Amino acid sequence: MLETETTTRRERRIAARKAQLLDAAAQVFSHKGYEKATTKEIAELADVSEGTLFNYFATKRELLIGVAKAYADEVAADIESVQGETFEDMLAQLAANRFRRGRERRLFMLFLYESRLNADVHQYYVEEALHRIIDVLEQRLTALIDAGVMRPVDPALTARMMSATTMGFAALFELGVSMGTTSPETLGAAVTDIHLNGLRNQNGANQDV
Numbered sequence: 001m002l003e004t005e006t007t008t009r010r011e012r013r014i015a016a017r018k019a020q021l022l023d024a025a026a027q028v029f030s031h032k033g034y035e036k037a038t039t040k041e042i043a044e045l046a047d048v049s050e051g052t053l054f055n056y057f058a059t060k061r062e063l064l065i066g067v068a069k070a071y072a073d074e075v076a077a078d079i080e081s082v083q084g085e086t087f088e089d090m091l092a093q094l095a096a097n098r099f100r101r102g103r104e105r106r107l108f109m110l111f112l113y114e115s116r117l118n119a120d121v122h123q124y125y126v127e128e129a130l131h132r133i134i135d136v137l138e139q140r141l142t143a144l145i146d147a148g149v150m151r152p153v154d155p156a157l158t159a160r161m162m163s164a165t166t167m168g169f170a171a172l173f174e175l176g177v178s179m180g181t182t183s184p185e186t187l188g189a190a191v192t193d194i195h196l197n198g199l200r201n202q203n204g205a206n207q208d209v
Contacts, residue, residue, distance in 0.1 A: 018056050021046050022070050025063040030106035034064055034114050064114065065124045071107055072129035076136040087149050088192055096188030098166045105170040112167075134159050165191065 024046035028037045039060050043053040057063045078097055084090030098104070111129075115122035138159035144150040169191075172179070179187055 014056075017048075017052075018066070019070075021048070021053055021056055022063070022066050026067045026070070026103065026107060029064065029067060029110055030103045034060075034110060039063070061118065061120060064118075064121060067107065068111055068121065068125045068129045071104065071111075072132050075104070075133050079133070079136050079140055087144065088196060091195065092185070092188045092192040094162075094188075095166070095191050096184040099169060099173075099187050100184035102173075105173050108167060108170045109174050130163075134163050137162060162195070165195075 021042065025037075025042045028042050028045060032041075037060070039053055040050050042063065043050040046053070057066060075098075079094065082090055082093050082097065084093055111121065111125045115125050138155045141150065141155040141158055145152050145155060169179075169187075
């Protein structure tokens with residue numbers, strides 16, 4: 001029993017130190033980019049020695065892949081946990097959460113760039129992490145369709161459309177394009193309104209253009 005408790009404590013310490021290092025790596029990567037970031041800077045921000053960092057992650061590339069996994073875990077958990085009084089409230093909150101997190105947007109741009117240059121990053125971020133996020137969103141949408149809350153659209157395509165919208169806005173934010181509002185909630189509500197109600201004027205749907 002004592003051996004099991006000791007092992008569990010050790011595993012918790014290892015997990016906590018890895019999380020600490022990944023959080024520091026995410027901060028450095030998101031501000032400086034992958035190429036300019038150094039393991040020394042990451043170790044200093046995590047308040048450990050560079051040697052300690054290498055006990056947990058052998059290379060900077062391993063850190064980047066670890067950050068991509070943690071990024072996917074965080075987004076997937078958020079998608080699964082979001083609740084709202086109405087269907088529209090829930091979608092608006094999902095959108096607002098994505099628009100609110102500046103570091104998340106910068107990490108997305110980082111992964112997008114690095115996945116073109118680094119096969120390992122592409123394999124983890126695109127083929128595993130990004131697909132996981134889309135799959136979790138698809139499952140959430142499927143549950144809403146089965147509950148009769150959503151009309152029976154293609155959940156796989158809808159999940160990709162919503163993900164593409166978020167990614168597009170992330171790129172616009174990072175390029176400094178004005179959104180006309182600084183409030184993630186306002187932007188989330190507006191995007192949700194367009195998703196749900198479309199662009200057609202319902203009062204003049206049959207009028208000639």
